[in-house]
Amino acid sequence: MNDSFYEESDAGLILAAEECPPEKFAGYHSFSQSDEIIIRKLSAHGPVLLRGGRGSGKSALLIESHRRMRAAGTVFSIYMSLRYLPLLQSDGDEYIGHFCSLLSKAIASELNAQNLSAEFDIAENEVSLQISLAKLAQALSKRIVILFDDAAHIGREKPLEIFFDLFRTLSSSATSCKASIYPGVTKFGVRFDVFNDSTVIDISRSNVLADGNYFIEVIKARYPNLANRDIFSDRLTPEIFAKLVGRAVVGNMRAFILACNRFDDRVRISIPEVNTCIIAMAEDYYWPLMEEVAPKLGVYEPLITPSMSIFEAIIDHLCKPLRGNVKATAQDRVTIHRHYASQYSKIFEILEYLGFIAKREASRGMKSGGRGPVFAVNLCSILEKVPNKRLTIEMINDWIEARPDLAEIHQSAATFSSITIPELSRDDSLGILNKSIDVLAKSRAYPYGLTEDKIYRLKGAGIVTVQHLAEASDADLLKIDMVGRAAIRRMRDVMQQAIWM
Incomplete structure (x- = not known):
């Protein structure tokens, strides 16, 4: 078994930038002019938080920033993924110990990779880590930039306060910390002021009017065939196609x-083919996300059912004018009264993180009175509920030009009247860890999952739960018959997808 087999048969896993082989990264990623601005900010001095939903491109931007800083040689940068199981299962001093050890090893490994003679001892606490970083900056005569990826996890929020405390503590004139976070993070801790102690950069591309050429640039770089005007029908162009698909997935x-x-x-490619694709994305991508994310939400796992109910209620509200022939195009953006936005805040956070919706504005006045945030809704789920499920050129133009009026869900509306929120457990452990290894099999939730043969072999070796696989070393896995390096990489990638958000 070899890596080339892995790459050809499981190219979808390379959708996760942090799992992309370093030598293949440049071939799979390209960056727009707006991305270039973000990359420069990530490379500049000062603490930065890069905020975006799952699959929005946070990891790719962090990794590209690290690649460029390493190539330039004027800054010593460290890219560090916090996908480390003990960090999810610890708190307080234990979390700090794991964090300091993990970062120390990442720094030592980067020094070795760049053939730098400076040494970096394993730090046991934040004080010794601060001192070691100051000494390293002096020894290298360079500014240090630390890029933390996957710093936040919706299902395990308690350690976040400790992380942001460390983030603030480590930031200095010689060391700049950057981190990726998801929308809605609120537990920054009492010592960390998110807007005074950092620069927050939001990755939001749901407004295709504002990001006019972004998606066509991506298509030209990654899918040159789709940039060819000749393959499209008369009423479609590569630019319209790119904007429509980009808006359909709210910029994810x-x-x-x-x-x-x-x-x-x-x-x-004509409109019926695009129609089929958008409907299929609702069925094969969006709804399976709910199934996948549920067991990794920890204390919030019971919120999956009301999350689905609220989203379906929003879709029904947006499509209601179509059923009375009042409008020809479904509304695709909605202002939700701040009362509901507050009452169901965690649910909206989950929906935004997964890419079902994207916040356009934090607050806007409503015709019906009051104020509330504006959300753009993915067109895949809307088209799925449109009568006849038929996409027209008029709908395409209306959606990419943002022509439909904003829908409103006001405080006295009955839209969410049937929604009940279950009481949350105090146990914030991640349910996915105790699940059978069978959950990692190929399915709609894990289209690049493990084969029956690999699951059978893992069970035969005593690896029967997801946590067993997470804790197994490569040496342990290599002892299993017919399991090689490529199979281990596949297992690790699927396991990471299962545990982390």
């Missing part, structure tokens, strides 16, 4: 790539 890059993959070998 992972979903955009998955949608474009469906057209990569097409010799002719």
Whole structure:
């Protein structure tokens, strides 16, 4: 077994930038002019928080920043993924100990990778880590930039306060900390003021008018065939196609790539083919996300059912004017009264993180009175509920030009009247860890999951739960018959997808 087999058969896993082989990164990633601005900010001095939903491109931007800083040689940068199981299962001093050890090893490894003679001892606490970083900056005569990826986890929020305390503590004139976070993070701790102690950069591309050429630039770089005008029907162009698909997935890059993959070998693309793709994304991508994310939400796992109910209620509200022939195009953006936004805050956070919705504005006045945030809703789920499920050129133009009026869900509306929120357990452990290894099998939730043969072999070796696999070393896995390096990488990637958000 070899890596080339892995890459050809499981290219979808490379959708996760942090799992992309370093030597393949440049071939799979390209960056727009707006991305270049973000990369420069990540490389500059000062603490930065990069905020975006799952698959929005946070990891790719962090990794590209690290690659460029390493190539330039004027700054010593460290890219560090916090996908480390003990960090999810610890708190307080234990968390700090794991964090300091993990960062120390990452720094030592980066020094070795760059053939730098400076040494870095394993730090046991934040004080010794601060001192060691100051000494390293002096020894190298360089500014240090630390890029923390996957710093936040919706299902395990308690350690976040400790992380942001460490983030603030380590930031200095010689050391700049950057981190990726998801929308809605609120537990920053009492010592960390998110806007005074950092610069927050939001990755939001749901407004295709504001990001006019972004998605066509991605298509030209990654799918040159889709940039060819000749393969599109008369009423479609590569630019319209790119904007429509980008808006359909509310700007989420992972979903955009998955949608474009469906057209990569097409010799002719017309509106019915795009229609089929958008409907399929609702069925094969969006709803399976709920199934996948549920067991990793910890204390919030019971919120999956009301999350689905609230989202379905929003879709029904947006499509209501169509049923009375009042409008020809479903509304695709909605202002939700701040009362509901507050009451169901965690649910809206989950929906935004997964890419079902994207916040356009934090607050806007409503015709019906009051104020509330504005959310853009993915077009895949809307089209799925449109009568006849038929996409027209008029709907395409209306959606990419943001023509439909904003829908409103006001405080006295009955839209969410049937929604009940279950009481949350005090146990914030992640249910996914105790699940049988069978949950990692190929399915709609894990399309690049493990084969029956690999699951059988893992069970035969005593690895029967997801946590067993997470704790197994490569040496342990290599002892299993017919399991090689490529199979281990596949197992690790699917396991990471299962545990982390």
